[in-house]
Amino acid sequence: MSEHDLDVAILGAGTAGMTAYRQARKYTGRVALIDGGTLGTTCARVGCMPSKLLIAAANARHEAQQAGPFGLEVGDVGVDGRAVMKRVREERDRFVGFVRDALEGFDQSNIIRQNARFADNNTLVLEDGSKLTARATVIATGSRPHIPEPFEVAGDRLITNDDLFDREDLPASVAVFGAGVIGLELGQALHRLGVRVRLFELGDNVGAITDPDMRACAQEVLGAGFPALWNAETEIDRDGDEIVVTWTAGGKRGEERFDYILAATGRRPNLDRLGLENTTVEVNDHGIPLYDRQSMRAGDCPIYIAGDAAADLPLLHEAADEGRIAGENAAHFPESYRKTRRVPLSIVFSDPQIAVAGESHADLTARDAAFRIGSVWFEDQGRARVMRVNQGLLRVYGCEKTGLLLGAEMFGPAAEHIGHLLSWVIADHLTVEEILDRPFYHPVIEEGVRTALRNLNTALGFAPPPPARSIDCGPGG
Incomplete structure (x- = not known):
């Protein structure tokens, strides 16, 4: 015993x-x-x-x-x-x-x-x-x-995701702070349900995105869909039952009143x-x-x-x-065994969606990896245009030495599904060429993945440039 x-x-x-x-x-x-x-x-x-x-x-x-x-x-x-x-x-x-x-x-x-x-x-x-x-x-x-100290002035006009879902009605107006997963998902959803929303991000974060080019794309697309400010400096005051937010961003200054603050500033x-x-x-x-x-x-x-x-x-x-x-x-215990962890996969259910599979751009940069990038913009991707979801960017990262697919970041249509697809092939340690040998049906959004992989294969030196344009994929084959 x-x-x-x-x-x-x-x-x-x-x-x-x-x-x-x-x-x-x-x-x-x-x-x-x-x-x-x-x-x-x-x-x-x-x-x-x-x-x-x-x-x-x-x-x-x-x-x-x-x-x-x-x-x-x-x-x-x-x-x-x-x-x-x-x-x-x-x-x-x-x-x-x-x-x-x-x-x-x-x-x-x-x-x-x-x-x-x-x-x-x-x-x-x-x-x-x-x-x-x-x-x-x-x-x-x-x-x-996590509730930053400046938000405490809001008192009972401060809500978090822990509070929001117990409400009996939608608020009339909300200032959302934080463009991480919670802020993006809830801010965009409330806006689409008729709530007056403005999202404030004190830095340049957009969900789980670390790739600078994709982050810029996401800020532009999301900012066009609902009021959102990045790199914002803010001051928060309370006036009766109203929250007054004074902000400076992009060389502009403004003031707006809201019924509530939604703190989406992490946990x-x-x-x-x-x-x-x-x-x-x-x-x-x-x-x-x-x-x-x-x-x-x-x-x-x-x-x-x-x-x-x-x-x-x-x-x-x-x-x-x-x-x-x-x-x-x-x-x-006292025995302790080390287990292999699964390939990382994270998804943000914004619109367009965000997915990061395998190693992110930041991961690869931090470990000074020798990698190349293949990209596809969805503006002219065939199936995406048919469905009018043709916004966003996919970037795939491959190892210069081995040709293995290392990771991917995506801001675009069906990212929740494409993220799974990419994480699975990364887990199977497939090279980009081996992935390109797999079937791609026509016309599907996954053809955009093929375009990005073809461009990556060229960047790795394993293939000539793909065709300039193809009806199934848009620019880049």
Whole structure:
């Protein structure tokens, strides 16, 4: 019998924590899932699913309004904000219910509905003052919205994605701060649903894009679709029930009043109340534990970390992968195994969509990789023009020495699907020539991928330039 109360303690019952629990239970029954907060994953409650519900409503209205050039008669498409938000809440609650059902399926004797903090590497203190010891612990406590200090003046007129989906009606006007994933998706969706929106980005960020040429393209296209300012300097004041934003951007200055501020300025891991200072875990300047992302172990401690708490890639599939690795290793502690991680894939459900597969432009530049670039603009891509979704740019990156496809960034139509396609061929370690040997149907948007790959193959020195123009692909073959 172990000298500890538990073999594995898991802090947090979100995606990473639930996955870690399932994995640890394969090897030991002496496991506790500890969480005193609201049950239901970030994805189901306030993230992926409710945001896609709002986006679906927004895109349905937008597509109807844009049908005129097809020769269709389109009238005004009204918005019943209460009906929109009712469906968002009901479907959101349905998804949360699935998570709760899964938790109810766990052995309830293994679930502790309290929060905990470390007294030392192996000892946890619960809210009721009781203590328990664990041979190994997995931190999977998730994250919460980061609220910059200047926003505090907004008081009850400040909302985050954690608040938005509980509303019974759409707001009349919102100042959205941040052009990351949350800001772009929610800002554009609210605009398309008739909310007066202006997005403010203090830097030049656009979702997950790191390629400078693509970032410039995305700023231009998105800025033409709804009011958005990059590299903005802002001052925020409150006047009664109104938020006053004074801004300077692009050599212009303006002032606008809004009902609310939507803070989409990132999320911070829930680590500050865990008592990490009582452990031997080393942390960086932001208080994040230093850990090996192949094993999820923090140094040589009996402590592992997974999901949003790790502040690495705040994506559901990454949280599940990290939970699986951390749960298995915690159950085997003191043995700890390093696992190969999947090819990175991130998607932003803006319109046009954004996808980054494999190594990004920034990744390759940071490691001083010898790579070449192939591009395609979608303006004249055949199928994209047919559907009137012909905006955006795809850039693919190949290794100069081997001809392998290393990564890609995309701002354009069907990026959520093309991102998967590219991540799969990168995972299979295919060269650009080998990918070009795969079938490409006509007419499909994926023919644009072929154009980019042909241009990359030329840049790598493996083929002559493609035809100047082809009816299936537009310029570049």
